[in-house]
Amino acid sequence: MDEARARDVLAAADVLPGPARDARLLSLGENAVFAAGDLVVKVGRDPELLERARRELDIALWLAEEGVPAVRAAEPKPRSVLGHPVTVWHRLPDPVRDAEPRDLAELLRVVHALPAPSFSLPPRELLGGVERWLRLAGDAIDPADAAYLRERRDGFAAAAAALTPHLTPGPIHGDALPRNVYVGPDGPVLVDLETFSSDLREHDLVVMALSRDRYGLPAAAYDGFVAAYGWDVREWEGCAVLRGARETASCAWVAQHAGSNPAALVEFERRVGSLRAGDESVRWYSF
Numbered sequence: 001m002d003e004a005r006a007r008d009v010l011a012a013a014d015v016l017p018g019p020a021r022d023a024r025l026l027s028l029g030e031n032a033v034f035a036a037g038d039l040v041v042k043v044g045r046d047p048e049l050l051e052r053a054r055r056e057l058d059i060a061l062w063l064a065e066e067g068v069p070a071v072r073a074a075e076p077k078p079r080s081v082l083g084h085p086v087t088v089w090h091r092l093p094d095p096v097r098d099a100e101p102r103d104l105a106e107l108l109r110v111v112h113a114l115p116a117p118s119f120s121l122p123p124r125e126l127l128g129g130v131e132r133w134l135r136l137a138g139d140a141i142d143p144a145d146a147a148y149l150r151e152r153r154d155g156f157a158a159a160a161a162a163l164t165p166h167l168t169p170g171p172i173h174g175d176a177l178p179r180n181v182y183v184g185p186d187g188p189v190l191v192d193l194e195t196f197s198s199d200l201r202e203h204d205l206v207v208m209a210l211s212r213d214r215y216g217l218p219a220a221a222y223d224g225f226v227a228a229y230g231w232d233v234r235e236w237e238g239c240a241v242l243r244g245a246r247e248t249a250s251c252a253w254v255a256q257h258a259g260s261n262p263a264a265l266v267e268f269e270r271r272v273g274s275l276r277a278g279d280e281s282v283r284w285y286s287f
Contacts, residue, residue: 001045001084006032009043013081015088016041035091039074044085052194053078053085055119059193060089062117068110070190071182092182092189099181101208101221103188105228107173107181111190112201114171121198124174126160126245127153133256137268140259145272149252152275156245163238166231167201176204177211205233206242214247214284251275254287263287 003025009032011020016036023034023041032043044053060073072090079086130153134146173180174195181188197203208225209232211217226232233239251271257264267287274282 001032001043003028003032006034006043006084009082009084009086010034010041013041013043013079013086015039015075015079015086038091040089040091042087042089043081044087047080047083047085050078050080050085053087055121056194056196057087058119059117059121059196062119063190063193066114068114068190069107069186069188070193092191093184095183096185097183099178099183099188101178101211101217101225102228103183104176104178104181104208105225107188107190108176108204109229111171111173112167112204116170116198121171121196124172124195124197124199124203126203126242126249127157130249130252133252136256137252137258140265141255141268145268146255148276149248149255149272152244152248153252156241156248159241160238160245163200163241165200165202165238166233166236169200170198172197172199172201172204174199174203176207200238200242202233202236202238202242205229205231206239206246209234209239210243210246213243213280214282215286216283247271247275250284257287 006028007020010016010023016023016039018036023036026033026035026040030045030049034041034043044050054077057073057076057078060070061076063070064072071092073087074090075088130149134149137146173190174197175192180190180192182191208217208222212219212222251268254264254268254271258268264287267285270282271284
């Protein structure tokens with residue numbers, strides 16, 4: 001789905017206060033996200049995302065009922081417009097500063113204290129996209145690298161299933177990064193609720209540990225995250241397993257862009273090379 005198609009869907013949805021052509025495009029990926037007036041509209045890439053959109057709205061309503069600071073839905077159900085799921089949200093006020101790891105930690109403490117909602121949350125399928133991403137990569141990557149990642153996926157999936165958690169399993173954000181926190185005048189709020197799951201709480205914490213080890217997050221920022229949350233996941237014996245699973249998924253995710261973007265191929269080869277060498281010191285770059 002390109003921007004032109006997304007704007008056609010937006011126009012057909014007829015939910016914004018002005019013409020669709022005047023809406024500001026905030027991002028374009030699995031969803032095209034537009035803003036106008038006091039609304040934000042997300043247009044899903046294809047019909048398969050309708051159920052996920054429905055669950056995201058259920059999650060938003062549940063978080064509102066629980067008093068969790070998070071983005072709020074303007075409509076309770078998704079629309080299906082020209083074969084695309086469309087959801088409508090209240091626009092957040094302008095941010096007062098960038099989110100920091102400690103902001104994320106404070107919100108995760110709230111989320112991790114929640115009981116299960118009345119509806120079903122899926123498990124965190126961290127490795128579920130690996131096959132699709134490698135298939136999209138096609139001939140752009142070395143078949144031996146693809147086979148290596150599939151082998152890693154299978155090994156880490158089995159190892160993760162056998163873990164004994166330190167924290168009580170339950171609702172998690174699923175993609176716990178500062179980029180999914182928005183700091184407005186009333187404080188930090190969670191955004192991008194699509195990956196909410198019910199699984200090991202440690203999934204949310206390993207993300208930041210990996211950010212420290214692979215993506216250049218300063219040690220002081222990570223220490224602030226740990227202090228705000230109250231526990232360092234690196235003390236848990238299962239940390240290496242979830243870290244390895246996330247590294248595998250992150251490597252495969254970049255692979256899908258290798259055929260159309262030379263920079264993605266370079267980053268993929270850096271990542272897979274470091275995994276093959278067992279070198280945990282190699283810096284990865286966000287893509």
